[in-house]
Amino acid sequence: MKKSYEILNDPFLNKGTAFSKEERAKFGLNGLLPPYIQTIDEQAKQIYVQFEKKSSLLEKRHFLMEIFNTNRTLFYYLFSEHVVEFMPIVYDPVIAESIEQYSELFVNPQNAAFLSINEPENVEETLKNAADGRNIRLIVVTDAEGILGIGDWGTNGVDISIGKLMVYTAAAGINPESVLPVVLDVGTNRETLLKDPFYLGNRHERIRGDRYYDFIDKFVQIAEKLFPDLYLHWEDFGRSNAANILNKYKDKIATFNDDIQGTGIITLAAILGALNITGEKLTDQKYMCFGAGTAGAGIAKRVYEEMIENGLSEEEAYKRFYLVDRQGLLFDDMEDLTPEQRPFARKRTEFPNSKELTNLTAAVKAVKPTILVGTSTVPGTFTKEIVEEMASYIERPMIFPLSNPTKLAEATAQDLLKWTDGKALIATGIPYDPIKYNGATYEIGQANNALIYPGLGLGVLASGAKILTDKMISAAAHSLGGIVDVSKPGAAVLPPVAKLTEFSETVALAVGKCALEEKQNRKPVDDIKQAIDNLKWKPEYADLSF
């Protein structure tokens, strides 16, 4: 049994001023806390008053992280009461600032596992130490080469693993004791970090090739051995590794790449939501992706699979897609295409002016897409000219600037509404408050994978699925339909973050059911709804007095 300071310093057990008289006596806490005993609600109210006094968002984040560091239950209690307000602070976009300054602002390792490529022999010991006897069911791991759209942040990227896990708990009730954030420090190519005296990571360039993949494999093997019921979530790997890693493991273990699959699901859900508003068919759409990297190609693949489900042949389906990257519209004679881009590349013979289609404006004019999705990391690239062009040939263009954080978005929602006279069907990566335009109020859907991965994970964990199948992924995308009242003017294409906890359960149920239908469950599950309820953790203090 832990006693006095050991229990006060354990964020999973600590209750601070909420320890009862009996608990104080039992755990040697008498006199170690002020005498008044608070309820969790009193604690939360008091902390929220302090929180409101912080002037900058980053300060607010750090204040909340102090609570996280010392008392997980209280942190999640507070989070659950202020989901809409806390999401952008705890998670995207403020998390980007926190990652950039991670080493400078470091105070607490937050129960993460830091694995160094220079010490592969320590992987097992580190994972054991970090788990500290807990039954780990969910790991979020990053190597931080492609943090959001801000690139390579080395060890600082551990914050994205921590942040993604916080959303799992807040949205889907994943028990915080069952999760482990991991960073694989394989070096960094960011010069400023390598020269920064405060940088806390390995000071060398990124290791690539066999040594890198061996290290990944070692991590996977040991994690699977130590934690047999594990669901492994990959986050923010670089374009040259993300898909390779997913393809290597996706048919062998329960695993998920958020940027490829999570973004694919939420963006397809947003498209389905938009089609619900217009009454159009998916198979009639022309899809253009701007920035065909990890997320861009992942989304295209998911929408392509949906077109196939809707009855198109592979050939017909590929014809609906146009990928634009640094080179402009991607053609099949280009030698530098990624394996994920190649099947979508077009033939030059389709366009008399193919040589001129080297930028987005020219590509939009030539193709006339009905859907434009931005995952380019290049801000302001959905220009007035492009957006007005789209509005000239289609009544309700779907325009989704998805690059994060705020400073990298391809356009703002306000501009998109203004340039299309309120006609654009919009989804953005970062959250927006409702926008008033021309007397109407527009709700803006947030196509951020955070709206899907918590429920998806809960469904996988509750069903005990061996792998995450394509059908389960498709079920997740379809499960968000019907939540938004599309008859309302200014309706959003996705349900609001305010309903995150409710629809995470909807997603979990759809995914869990599908896993059982596909016989992917490791053990028998009688009632998936019950299994989901049983797994859900609530931010309430357990009575430790007996």
Ligand SMILES: NC(=O)c1ccc[n+]([C@@H]2O[C@H](COP(=O)([O-])OP(=O)(O)OC[C@H]3O[C@@H](n4cnc5c(N)ncnc54)[C@H](O)[C@@H]3O)[C@@H](O)[C@H]2O)c1
């Ligand atoms: N909303 C979401 O849920 C979500 C999910 C994942 C990624 N994203 C965002 O998408 C962006 C990309 O992330 P990623 O992981 O795919 O990165 P990535 O590096 O794999 O892909 C970016 C792609 O954009 C291309 N690109 C860069 N500059 C360009 C230019 N000037 N013109 C055309 N293409 C250009 C790159 O060549 C690359 O193919 C990031 O900003 C990220 O935050 C959003």
Ligand SMILES: O=C(O)C[C@H](O)C(=O)O
């Ligand atoms: O982290 C986010 O906000 C979404 C996404 O995973 C990203 O990389 O941008």
Ligand SMILES: [Mn+2]
């Ligand atoms: Mn990501």
